[in-house]
Amino acid sequence: xxxxxxxxxxxxxxxxxxxxxxxGEVVTLRSAGGGSLKGLCPFHDERSPSFNxxxxxxxxxxxxxxxxxxxxxxxxxxDHLSFTEAVERLAARARYELHYEQGGSTSHRQQGxxxxxxxxxxxxxEYFVEHLGSPEAVIGRRFLEERGFDAAxxxxxxxxxxxxxxxxxxxxxxxxxxxxxxxxxxxLASHGQRGVIDRFRGRLVWPIRDVTGDVVGFGAxxxxxxxxxxxxxxxxxxxxYKKSQVxxxxxxxxxxxxxxxxxxxxxxxxxxxxxxxxxxxxxxxTCGTAFGDEHVRILRRLLLDTAEYAGEVIxxxxxxxxxxxxxxxxxxxxxxxxxxTFVAISPDNMDPCELRLAKGDAAVRDLVARRQPLFEFAIxxxxxxxxxxxxxxxxxxxxxxxxxVARIKDASLRDEYARRLAGWVGAPDELAVVDRVRRAAAxxxxxxxxxxxxxxxxxxxxxxxxxxxxxxxxxxxxxxxLGPAFDVLDATCFTAPAYADxxxxxxxxxxxxxxxGGDAWVAAVLEAASDDAVRSLVTELVVExxxxxxxxxxxxxxxxxxxxxxxxxxxxxxELKSRLQRVxxxxxxxxxxxxxxxxxxxxxxxRDDLESVG
Numbered sequence: 001x002x003x004x005x006x007x008x009x010x011x012x013x014x015x016x017x018x019x020x021x022x023x024g025e026v027v028t029l030r031s032a033g034g035g036s037l038k039g040l041c042p043f044h045d046e047r048s049p050s051f052n053x054x055x056x057x058x059x060x061x062x063x064x065x066x067x068x069x070x071x072x073x074x075x076x077x078x079d080h081l082s083f084t085e086a087v088e089r090l091a092a093r094a095r096y097e098l099h100y101e102q103g104g105s106t107s108h109r110q111q112g113x114x115x116x117x118x119x120x121x122x123x124x125x126e127y128f129v130e131h132l133g134s135p136e137a138v139i140g141r142r143f144l145e146e147r148g149f150d151a152a153x154x155x156x157x158x159x160x161x162x163x164x165x166x167x168x169x170x171x172x173x174x175x176x177x178x179x180x181x182x183x184x185x186x187x188l189a190s191h192g193q194r195g196v197i198d199r200f201r202g203r204l205v206w207p208i209r210d211v212t213g214d215v216v217g218f219g220a221x222x223x224x225x226x227x228x229x230x231x232x233x234x235x236x237x238x239x240x241y242k243k244s245q246v247x248x249x250x251x252x253x254x255x256x257x258x259x260x261x262x263x264x265x266x267x268x269x270x271x272x273x274x275x276x277x278x279x280x281x282x283x284x285x286t287c288g289t290a291f292g293d294e295h296v297r298i299l300r301r302l303l304l305d306t307a308e309y310a311g312e313v314i315x316x317x318x319x320x321x322x323x324x325x326x327x328x329x330x331x332x333x334x335x336x337x338x339x340x341t342f343v344a345i346s347p348d349n350m351d352p353c354e355l356r357l358a359k360g361d362a363a364v365r366d367l368v369a370r371r372q373p374l375f376e377f378a379i380x381x382x383x384x385x386x387x388x389x390x391x392x393x394x395x396x397x398x399x400x401x402x403x404x405v406a407r408i409k410d411a412s413l414r415d416e417y418a419r420r421l422a423g424w425v426g427a428p429d430e431l432a433v434v435d436r437v438r439r440a441a442a443x444x445x446x447x448x449x450x451x452x453x454x455x456x457x458x459x460x461x462x463x464x465x466x467x468x469x470x471x472x473x474x475x476x477x478x479x480x481x482l483g484p485a486f487d488v489l490d491a492t493c494f495t496a497p498a499y500a501d502x503x504x505x506x507x508x509x510x511x512x513x514x515x516x517g518g519d520a521w522v523a524a525v526l527e528a529a530s531d532d533a534v535r536s537l538v539t540e541l542v543v544e545x546x547x548x549x550x551x552x553x554x555x556x557x558x559x560x561x562x563x564x565x566x567x568x569x570x571x572x573x574x575e576l577k578s579r580l581q582r583v584x585x586x587x588x589x590x591x592x593x594x595x596x597x598x599x600x601x602x603x604x605x606x607r608d609d610l611e612s613v614g
Contacts, residue, residue: 004101005087010072013087016094019071020055025212026078028258028304029053040301042078043067049304081114088115093212117186117240120178121215124188125207127172128160128200128218137161139223140204147270148357149277157206157252157273162220164202166192187217187235199235202227206269208235208287209251211298217241219248219269219287232268234288244294247284248272250302256281257302261311264344264368265291270353271316278356278364291315314342314371316352342371375417379404383424388582394425398433401425406440414441416464419495423575426582431497457537458496460544467563468499473541474557475503475512476525481557484513492571493564498537505529505538562609569606576602 020029020037029037032052041051041062050064061068067077075086091098092115131137132154140161144154153159162169170180170189180196183189189196203220210216217235235241247265249272250257257263264283266272275283286295303311344367346355356364382401387393398421405421408414418437422430458465475486487507494500506512508528515521522542529535546552576599585592 005084005098006101009091009096009098010087013090013094013096013098014058014071016096017071017090018055019058019060019074020053022071022090022093023053023060023074025254027051027301030304039304041065041067042297042301045297079114085114113185113239116178116182117238118214118216120173120176120182120186120188121207121217121240123173123176124169124218125158125160125215127169128162128205128207129155129158130160131163132159132161134161134163136163143204143221143223147274147353149270149273153273153277157269157276160205160207162198162200162203162205164224166197166201169198169200170196185238187238187241200233203233206248208241208246208248210246211250211254211302213251216246217243217287221269232288242294243287243289244292245298246287247295247298248287249276249284250298252276253282253284254302257284257299258304261303262314263299263303263312264314264316265295266316266352268351268353271351274353274356275364275368278352278361280352280364280368283352312340312342312371314344314368315374316344316367341374343374343377344368344371345377375405375408375413376420379417379421380424388425388578394427397425398427398436402433402436403440405437411441412459412462412464414438415462419571420574423571424578426575426578430495457533457540458498460540465496465499466547467560467567468494468496469541470547471560471564472499472502472506473544473546474552474560475506476522476538476541477517477546478552478557479512479515479517479521481552481554482512482561483557484511485558485561487511487513489561489564490568493568495571498534501530501534502537502541505534566606566609569602569609573599573602573606 023029023039027039027042029039030049032038035054035056037053037055038049039051039053040046040049041064043062044065046064051060051062053060058070059068060070060074069077072083072086072090075081075089076083079086079089081089088098132140141151141154144150144159149159167189170183173183173188174180180189184191184196188199190199191197200218200220202224203222206219206221207215208217208219217238217240219235220233222229222231222233234243237243248269253263253276260282262282264275264280266275266283266285268285272283272285275281299313303313346352346367348355348358350358352364352367355367379401382404383397386397386400388397401421402418405414405417408417414437415434418434419430421427421437422433425433427433458469460469471482471486474482479486489503491500491503494503502525505525505528509521509524515524522538525538526535529538548556576595580592580595580599583592583595
């Protein structure tokens with residue numbers, strides 16, 4: 001047993017381990033003012049950050065779950081270590097040599113189990129890397145070269161080769177002072193008839209690191225036909241390695257994930273390599289398991305996944321039926337993110353590694369750039385199974401997809417996708433589809449009216465309607481900033497019936513282009529309102545502050561109108577694309593060309609409006 005660590009050494013370890021740096025390896029921290037930092041607590045699920053760090057004092061505390069302490073207690077809790085093991089880990093991180101009161105510096109055998117296993121994995125990783133250059137490993141080097149990875153790429157990701165023998169690694173680590181039990185416990189060796197044998201033999205090997213950079217396991221790829229094992233063999237569950245709690249490549253990606261507020265989730269080790277080498281340095285992969293709740297928690301902490309700091313998570317899937325099923329599974333995980341989730345699919349159904357090899361680095365970057373919302377992909381995947389040319393197909397599609405849309409937890413987003421669903425299917429009554437989704441989302445037995453009453457007050461916080469609301473506030477409070485351009489807006493720009501009624505009242509009062517504003521103008525709009533509910537909403541819009549913190553000008557007004565037009569064009573474009581999908585270009589070439597020309601014109605109008613916004 002090791003002796004007691006002197007208090008002076010413990011104090012020195014604390015001094016060399018800034019609490020914000022250590023915690024920042026696991027949790028993305030942002031300024032909270034007053035010298036404090038905040039992030040999402042790693043010890044309980046939360047939607048807004050209540051985890052606070054005070055670097056000047058060296059302490060942390062979560063106001064949500066009540067956990068707190070110093071840098072040592074954080075390492076103890078996050079890695080389930082004893083006090084001594086936590087001090088040893090921090091000392092190793094700081095490259096500080098500990099001394100013990102019973103004499104001598106710490107030896108390998110004096111370390112705690114976790115530290116011992118981490119050291120064994122570090123040495124194993126170095127051993128595998130060294131053997132990638134051996135004559136036997138030519139088959140592994142050829143595998144990498146055929147996938148576009150040179151020696152520098154292999155070195156960057158520490159790819160190695162496990163020699164094709166029964167106990168090469170075991171003998172190597174025994175000589176370093178590790179016992180057979182330790183090697184078996186760590187998953188580096190397996191129990192055979194004659195004792196322990198190497199777990200990985202004759203394979204390419206990728207080290208799997210935790211978020212702090214420690215090697216905790218390996219993934220090994222089969223190379224030879226006579227290898228009767230699985231294509232990929234991973235480390236089994238061990239005290240170090242829990243496959244549901246690690247993401248391959250996260251140690252390399254974490255800083256860019258936090259900085260870019262983006263994570264790209266791919267399916268394999270070579271896909272991570274391809275993405276990083278192509279410039280998508282936020283790519284990570286699961287390790288032989290489906291993307292699950294623990295993975296969500298890891299990414300949420302790094303993304304600082306809150307409404308205030310929302311970023312994006314992008315899944316890459318094959319476009320085949322298996323990929324569509326994976327997307328539907330991810331649909332459920334998406335509900336656990338505050339941030340936006342997307343799907344990126346190669347048009348040729350190639351994974352990132354294949355895409356980079358076939359078309360170069362730019363194609364991988366373009367794949368990520370052409371992402372589409374996960375909800376949209378999942379819903380459209382289901383719609384693909386219906387014939388939308390016939391009434392029966394459209395009705396069946398709505399009945400099948402409405403419950404799917406209803407599972408979207410964010411009510412505002414749910415309504416927006418219900419509206420889009422109506423366009424994709426080609427349903428003539430958008431509100432009927434919205435109501436169908438709302439009824440599917442309502443508690444059992446609850447029923448909503450088929451039509452939304454014009455007296456229904458829209459939620460002022462609804463993000464899908466905020467542009468409509470801001471434009472109406474301007475038209476009532478500062479009509480001169482909008483002028484005649486407001487009056488000629490297409491009726492489809494206002495999707496909420498109550499907002500459409502306010503717009504009608506403005507039109508009946510003479511229009512925004514006819515007045516300079518003031519009390520007389522507000523009185524005219526109130527007089528033109530169709531009922532008390534609309535008048536009440538007009539009054540609300542009169543007193544509600546505008547969203548800009550500075551004095552609004554004509555440019556601000558123009559930007560709001562452009563955003564309104566873009567949203568309306570988005571709906572028209574989605575509906576037109578849906579119609580195009582239902583028109584065979586060979587059998588109905590003239591109709592297809594006409595629709596395609598109309599689509600190009602709409603997209604040009606949209607680009608023009610976006611330029612005026614920017």
